[in-house]
Amino acid sequence: MRRPLRTHGHRTAAAVVLACALTAASQQGAQADPQTLTEVQARLQSLYHDAEVATDKYNAADGKVTAQRKRVSALQAQIRTTEAKLTRLTSMAGAAAAAQYRGGTVPAELQFALAGDPGRALDDAGLALQAQQNTQNLLTQLKTTKSTLDTSTDEAAAELERLQAGRRAMAKQRRTIEQHIAEAQQLESSLAAQERARLAALEQRESDQAQAKWESTxxxxxxxxxxxxxxxxxxxxxxxxxxxxxxxxxxxxxxxxxxxxxxxxxxxxxxxxxxxxxxxxxxxxxxxxxxxxxxxxxxxxxxxxxxxxxxxxxxxxxxxxxxxxxxxxxxxxxxxxxxxxxxx
Missing domain, CATH: 3.90.1720.10 (endopeptidase domain like (from Nostoc punctiforme))
Incomplete structure:
Protein backbone atom coordinates (compact mmCIF):
# COMPACT_ATOMS: atom_id res chain seq x y z
CA MET A 1 0.00 0.00 0.00
CA ARG A 2 1.36 3.40 -0.95
CA ARG A 3 2.47 5.58 1.91
CA PRO A 4 0.62 8.90 1.48
CA LEU A 5 2.66 12.01 0.85
CA ARG A 6 2.64 14.49 3.69
CA THR A 7 0.92 17.81 3.39
CA HIS A 8 2.89 20.98 2.73
CA GLY A 9 2.44 22.00 6.36
CA HIS A 10 3.89 18.74 7.62
CA ARG A 11 6.80 19.07 5.20
CA THR A 12 7.54 22.58 6.46
CA ALA A 13 7.56 21.27 10.02
CA ALA A 14 9.86 18.44 8.99
CA ALA A 15 12.23 20.88 7.31
CA VAL A 16 12.33 23.02 10.48
CA VAL A 17 13.11 20.00 12.67
CA LEU A 18 15.77 18.90 10.22
CA ALA A 19 17.30 22.36 10.21
CA CYS A 20 17.45 22.36 14.00
CA ALA A 21 19.00 18.91 14.09
CA LEU A 22 21.62 19.74 11.50
CA THR A 23 22.42 23.08 13.07
CA ALA A 24 22.87 21.44 16.44
CA ALA A 25 25.13 18.81 14.93
CA SER A 26 27.18 21.47 13.16
CA GLN A 27 27.56 23.60 16.25
CA GLN A 28 28.59 20.64 18.40
CA GLY A 29 31.28 19.63 15.88
CA ALA A 30 33.17 16.50 16.76
CA GLN A 31 31.17 16.08 19.97
CA ALA A 32 27.80 15.83 18.19
CA ASP A 33 25.38 13.43 19.84
CA PRO A 34 25.09 10.22 17.80
CA GLN A 35 21.33 10.39 18.36
CA THR A 36 21.30 13.78 16.62
CA LEU A 37 23.03 12.28 13.61
CA THR A 38 20.51 9.41 13.61
CA GLU A 39 17.71 11.96 13.53
CA VAL A 40 19.39 13.84 10.70
CA GLN A 41 19.77 10.61 8.76
CA ALA A 42 16.14 9.61 9.33
CA ARG A 43 14.88 13.01 8.18
CA LEU A 44 17.01 12.95 5.06
CA GLN A 45 15.94 9.41 4.19
CA SER A 46 12.29 10.34 4.66
CA LEU A 47 12.63 13.36 2.37
CA TYR A 48 14.50 11.39 -0.28
CA HIS A 49 11.92 8.62 -0.14
CA ASP A 50 9.02 11.02 -0.54
CA ALA A 51 10.80 12.72 -3.41
CA GLU A 52 11.22 9.39 -5.17
CA VAL A 53 7.53 8.58 -4.66
CA ALA A 54 6.56 11.92 -6.16
CA THR A 55 8.93 11.39 -9.07
CA ASP A 56 7.50 7.92 -9.71
CA LYS A 57 4.00 9.42 -9.80
CA TYR A 58 5.14 12.11 -12.20
CA ASN A 59 6.83 9.59 -14.48
CA ALA A 60 3.67 7.45 -14.51
CA ALA A 61 1.53 10.50 -15.31
CA ASP A 62 3.96 11.54 -18.03
CA GLY A 63 3.81 8.06 -19.56
CA LYS A 64 0.01 8.16 -19.67
CA VAL A 65 0.08 11.58 -21.33
CA THR A 66 2.52 10.34 -23.98
CA ALA A 67 0.42 7.24 -24.69
CA GLN A 68 -2.80 9.27 -24.86
CA ARG A 69 -1.21 11.83 -27.17
CA LYS A 70 -0.27 9.00 -29.54
CA ARG A 71 -3.85 7.69 -29.39
CA VAL A 72 -5.28 11.10 -30.27
CA SER A 73 -2.80 11.44 -33.12
CA ALA A 74 -3.74 7.99 -34.46
CA LEU A 75 -7.46 8.82 -34.34
CA GLN A 76 -6.85 12.10 -36.15
CA ALA A 77 -4.92 10.20 -38.84
CA GLN A 78 -7.85 7.80 -39.23
CA ILE A 79 -10.22 10.73 -39.63
CA ARG A 80 -8.04 12.22 -42.36
CA THR A 81 -7.95 8.88 -44.20
CA THR A 82 -11.72 8.47 -43.91
CA GLU A 83 -12.34 12.02 -45.12
CA ALA A 84 -10.11 11.40 -48.15
CA LYS A 85 -12.06 8.24 -49.00
CA LEU A 86 -15.36 10.08 -48.59
CA THR A 87 -14.22 12.87 -50.90
CA ARG A 88 -13.02 10.43 -53.53
CA LEU A 89 -16.16 8.24 -53.46
CA THR A 90 -18.49 11.23 -53.43
CA SER A 91 -16.72 12.56 -56.49
CA MET A 92 -16.95 9.18 -58.21
CA ALA A 93 -20.64 8.86 -57.39
CA GLY A 94 -21.27 12.35 -58.71
CA ALA A 95 -19.38 11.61 -61.92
CA ALA A 96 -21.37 8.40 -62.43
CA ALA A 97 -24.66 10.23 -61.91
CA ALA A 98 -23.61 12.94 -64.36
CA ALA A 99 -22.63 10.35 -66.96
CA GLN A 100 -25.98 8.64 -66.58
CA TYR A 101 -27.76 11.96 -66.97
CA ARG A 102 -25.80 12.81 -70.12
CA GLY A 103 -26.76 9.42 -71.56
CA GLY A 104 -30.30 10.64 -72.14
CA THR A 105 -33.72 10.25 -70.61
CA VAL A 106 -34.88 7.19 -72.49
CA PRO A 107 -36.55 4.89 -69.98
CA ALA A 108 -34.59 1.77 -69.12
CA GLU A 109 -37.44 -0.42 -70.40
CA LEU A 110 -37.25 1.16 -73.87
CA GLN A 111 -33.46 0.92 -73.92
CA PHE A 112 -33.86 -2.76 -73.19
CA ALA A 113 -36.40 -3.21 -75.99
CA LEU A 114 -34.19 -1.42 -78.55
CA ALA A 115 -30.98 -3.11 -77.57
CA GLY A 116 -29.44 -5.46 -80.10
CA ASP A 117 -28.64 -7.88 -77.27
CA PRO A 118 -31.43 -7.68 -74.67
CA GLY A 119 -29.63 -10.13 -72.31
CA ARG A 120 -26.47 -8.05 -72.21
CA ALA A 121 -28.46 -4.85 -71.74
CA LEU A 122 -30.17 -6.44 -68.76
CA ASP A 123 -26.84 -7.53 -67.30
CA ASP A 124 -25.38 -4.04 -67.80
CA ALA A 125 -28.39 -2.42 -66.16
CA GLY A 126 -28.19 -4.82 -63.22
CA LEU A 127 -24.47 -4.26 -62.77
CA ALA A 128 -24.88 -0.50 -62.95
CA LEU A 129 -27.65 -0.59 -60.37
CA GLN A 130 -25.61 -2.87 -58.10
CA ALA A 131 -22.52 -0.66 -58.42
CA GLN A 132 -24.59 2.42 -57.62
CA GLN A 133 -26.09 0.70 -54.59
CA ASN A 134 -22.69 -0.51 -53.39
CA THR A 135 -21.27 3.00 -53.71
CA GLN A 136 -24.14 4.46 -51.69
CA ASN A 137 -23.72 1.77 -49.01
CA LEU A 138 -20.00 2.48 -48.77
CA LEU A 139 -20.62 6.21 -48.53
CA THR A 140 -23.08 5.60 -45.69
CA GLN A 141 -20.59 3.36 -43.87
CA LEU A 142 -17.80 5.91 -44.25
CA LYS A 143 -20.00 8.72 -42.95
CA THR A 144 -20.93 6.57 -39.95
CA THR A 145 -17.26 5.70 -39.39
CA LYS A 146 -16.23 9.36 -39.54
CA SER A 147 -18.95 10.32 -37.08
CA THR A 148 -17.76 7.62 -34.68
CA LEU A 149 -14.15 8.70 -35.08
CA ASP A 150 -15.08 12.33 -34.46
CA THR A 151 -16.75 11.33 -31.19
CA SER A 152 -13.84 9.10 -30.14
CA THR A 153 -11.32 11.82 -30.94
CA ASP A 154 -13.23 14.41 -28.92
CA GLU A 155 -13.37 12.01 -25.96
CA ALA A 156 -9.67 11.14 -26.32
CA ALA A 157 -8.73 14.82 -26.50
CA ALA A 158 -10.73 15.50 -23.34
CA GLU A 159 -8.96 12.61 -21.59
CA LEU A 160 -5.61 13.94 -22.78
CA GLU A 161 -6.37 17.32 -21.23
CA ARG A 162 -7.34 15.61 -17.96
CA LEU A 163 -4.11 13.63 -17.93
CA GLN A 164 -2.06 16.72 -18.74
CA ALA A 165 -3.71 18.52 -15.83
CA GLY A 166 -2.79 15.59 -13.58
CA ARG A 167 0.79 15.70 -14.81
CA ARG A 168 0.99 19.44 -14.09
CA ALA A 169 -0.26 18.77 -10.55
CA MET A 170 2.36 16.04 -10.10
CA ALA A 171 5.06 18.36 -11.42
CA LYS A 172 4.05 21.07 -8.94
CA GLN A 173 4.07 18.57 -6.09
CA ARG A 174 7.47 17.28 -7.13
CA ARG A 175 8.90 20.79 -7.31
CA THR A 176 7.77 21.40 -3.73
CA ILE A 177 9.53 18.26 -2.58
CA GLU A 178 12.64 19.11 -4.60
CA GLN A 179 12.76 22.43 -2.80
CA HIS A 180 12.77 20.67 0.57
CA ILE A 181 15.45 18.27 -0.65
CA ALA A 182 17.61 21.18 -1.79
CA GLU A 183 17.24 22.76 1.63
CA ALA A 184 18.12 19.46 3.29
CA GLN A 185 21.21 19.04 1.12
CA GLN A 186 22.30 22.58 1.89
CA LEU A 187 21.90 21.99 5.59
CA GLU A 188 23.67 18.64 5.34
CA SER A 189 26.61 20.29 3.59
CA SER A 190 26.87 22.78 6.46
CA LEU A 191 27.96 20.00 8.78
CA ALA A 192 31.63 19.88 9.64
CA ALA A 193 33.62 17.45 7.54
CA GLN A 194 34.03 15.13 10.51
CA GLU A 195 30.28 15.09 11.11
CA ARG A 196 29.56 14.34 7.46
CA ALA A 197 32.01 11.47 7.67
CA ARG A 198 30.26 10.17 10.77
CA LEU A 199 26.89 10.42 9.03
CA ALA A 200 28.23 8.48 6.05
CA ALA A 201 29.74 5.89 8.39
CA LEU A 202 26.39 5.55 10.16
CA GLU A 203 24.65 4.86 6.86
CA GLN A 204 27.33 2.35 5.84
CA ARG A 205 27.13 0.55 9.18
CA GLU A 206 23.36 0.19 8.93
CA SER A 207 23.68 -1.05 5.35
CA ASP A 208 26.30 -3.63 6.34
CA GLN A 209 24.22 -4.83 9.28
CA ALA A 210 21.12 -5.26 7.14
CA GLN A 211 23.10 -7.15 4.48
CA ALA A 212 24.74 -9.41 7.07
CA LYS A 213 21.37 -10.24 8.61
CA TRP A 214 19.99 -11.09 5.16
CA GLU A 215 22.94 -13.28 4.22
CA SER A 216 22.83 -15.06 7.60
CA THR A 217 19.58 -16.70 6.48
Missing amino acids: GILKKIGTDATPAGRKAIAFAVKQIGKPYVWGAEGPDSYDCSGLTSQAWLAAGVTIPRTSEMQWAQLKHIPIEDMRPGDLIIYFSDASHVALYVGGGNIISAPRPGRYVYESPAASMEILGVVRPDA
Missing part, protein backbone atom coordinates in the same frame (compact mmCIF):
# COMPACT_ATOMS: atom_id res chain seq x y z
CA GLY A 218 21.54 -18.65 3.86
CA ILE A 219 19.71 -16.91 1.06
CA LEU A 220 22.79 -16.66 -1.18
CA LYS A 221 23.00 -20.47 -1.26
CA LYS A 222 19.45 -20.64 -2.61
CA ILE A 223 19.23 -17.92 -5.22
CA GLY A 224 20.45 -18.46 -8.78
CA THR A 225 23.83 -17.44 -10.04
CA ASP A 226 23.30 -17.64 -13.80
CA ALA A 227 21.55 -14.93 -15.78
CA THR A 228 19.72 -15.51 -19.03
CA PRO A 229 21.29 -14.10 -22.23
CA ALA A 230 18.92 -11.12 -21.98
CA GLY A 231 19.72 -10.74 -18.29
CA ARG A 232 23.44 -10.63 -19.04
CA LYS A 233 22.84 -7.86 -21.58
CA ALA A 234 20.81 -5.87 -19.04
CA ILE A 235 23.57 -6.24 -16.45
CA ALA A 236 26.28 -5.27 -18.96
CA PHE A 237 24.33 -2.12 -19.77
CA ALA A 238 23.92 -1.23 -16.09
CA VAL A 239 27.62 -1.77 -15.40
CA LYS A 240 28.48 0.76 -18.11
CA GLN A 241 26.30 3.37 -16.37
CA ILE A 242 28.15 3.16 -13.04
CA GLY A 243 29.36 6.62 -12.02
CA LYS A 244 26.60 8.54 -13.79
CA PRO A 245 24.53 10.87 -11.59
CA TYR A 246 21.06 10.33 -10.25
CA VAL A 247 18.58 12.83 -11.71
CA TRP A 248 14.85 12.72 -11.06
CA GLY A 249 12.89 11.56 -14.10
CA ALA A 250 16.04 10.81 -16.14
CA GLU A 251 16.39 7.70 -18.27
CA GLY A 252 19.80 8.26 -19.83
CA PRO A 253 22.08 8.42 -21.46
CA ASP A 254 23.92 10.79 -19.13
CA SER A 255 21.88 10.39 -15.93
CA TYR A 256 19.19 8.16 -14.45
CA ASP A 257 16.65 7.76 -11.73
CA CYS A 258 16.14 4.28 -10.29
CA SER A 259 13.48 2.98 -12.68
CA GLY A 260 14.97 4.92 -15.58
CA LEU A 261 18.10 2.79 -15.15
CA THR A 262 16.29 -0.55 -14.87
CA SER A 263 13.91 0.12 -17.76
CA GLN A 264 16.74 1.22 -20.05
CA ALA A 265 18.93 -1.73 -19.01
CA TRP A 266 16.25 -4.17 -20.05
CA LEU A 267 15.46 -2.18 -23.19
CA ALA A 268 19.11 -2.62 -24.15
CA ALA A 269 18.48 -6.36 -23.74
CA GLY A 270 15.54 -6.14 -26.16
CA VAL A 271 12.80 -6.25 -23.51
CA THR A 272 10.40 -3.34 -22.95
CA ILE A 273 9.20 -3.02 -19.35
CA PRO A 274 7.11 -0.37 -17.54
CA ARG A 275 8.81 2.95 -16.83
CA THR A 276 8.25 3.28 -13.07
CA SER A 277 9.15 1.04 -10.15
CA GLU A 278 5.51 0.93 -9.07
CA MET A 279 4.38 -0.26 -12.50
CA GLN A 280 7.27 -2.71 -12.72
CA TRP A 281 6.07 -4.22 -9.45
CA ALA A 282 2.45 -4.25 -10.58
CA GLN A 283 2.93 -5.62 -14.11
CA LEU A 284 5.99 -7.87 -14.15
CA LYS A 285 6.03 -11.48 -12.94
CA HIS A 286 6.69 -11.84 -9.22
CA ILE A 287 9.47 -14.25 -8.23
CA PRO A 288 10.17 -15.67 -4.74
CA ILE A 289 13.41 -14.20 -3.43
CA GLU A 290 14.96 -17.66 -3.14
CA ASP A 291 14.35 -18.15 -6.90
CA MET A 292 15.97 -14.85 -7.84
CA ARG A 293 18.70 -14.81 -10.48
CA PRO A 294 21.01 -12.09 -11.86
CA GLY A 295 19.07 -9.71 -14.09
CA ASP A 296 15.93 -9.79 -11.95
CA LEU A 297 14.68 -6.56 -10.40
CA ILE A 298 14.45 -6.06 -6.65
CA ILE A 299 11.63 -3.74 -5.61
CA TYR A 300 12.06 -1.82 -2.36
CA PHE A 301 9.77 -0.35 0.33
CA SER A 302 6.10 -1.08 0.91
CA ASP A 303 5.02 1.43 -1.75
CA ALA A 304 7.37 0.00 -4.43
CA SER A 305 9.07 3.38 -4.68
CA HIS A 306 12.58 2.11 -5.48
CA VAL A 307 14.01 -0.55 -7.78
CA ALA A 308 17.45 -1.99 -8.53
CA LEU A 309 18.98 -4.59 -10.84
CA TYR A 310 20.28 -7.72 -9.11
CA VAL A 311 23.72 -8.57 -10.51
CA GLY A 312 24.63 -11.61 -8.41
CA GLY A 313 26.78 -12.23 -5.37
CA GLY A 314 24.25 -10.49 -3.15
CA ASN A 315 24.73 -7.14 -4.91
CA ILE A 316 22.65 -4.72 -6.96
CA ILE A 317 23.31 -1.87 -9.35
CA SER A 318 21.04 1.10 -8.81
CA ALA A 319 20.62 4.84 -9.11
CA PRO A 320 20.14 5.56 -5.39
CA ARG A 321 19.11 9.15 -4.74
CA PRO A 322 19.94 12.83 -5.41
CA GLY A 323 23.57 13.66 -4.86
CA ARG A 324 24.62 10.08 -5.51
CA TYR A 325 25.71 8.14 -8.58
CA VAL A 326 24.83 4.82 -10.17
CA TYR A 327 26.78 2.25 -8.17
CA GLU A 328 26.98 -1.35 -7.01
CA SER A 329 25.87 -2.00 -3.44
CA PRO A 330 24.50 -4.71 -1.11
CA ALA A 331 21.04 -5.93 -2.15
CA ALA A 332 19.59 -5.89 1.37
CA SER A 333 20.75 -2.41 2.35
CA MET A 334 17.13 -1.26 1.94
CA GLU A 335 13.78 -2.80 2.84
CA ILE A 336 13.02 -5.43 0.18
CA LEU A 337 9.42 -5.66 -0.96
CA GLY A 338 9.92 -8.41 -3.54
CA VAL A 339 11.44 -9.51 -6.84
CA VAL A 340 10.13 -9.29 -10.41
CA ARG A 341 11.41 -10.88 -13.60
CA PRO A 342 11.34 -8.91 -16.89
CA ASP A 343 12.10 -11.88 -19.14
CA ALA A 344 9.76 -14.37 -17.52
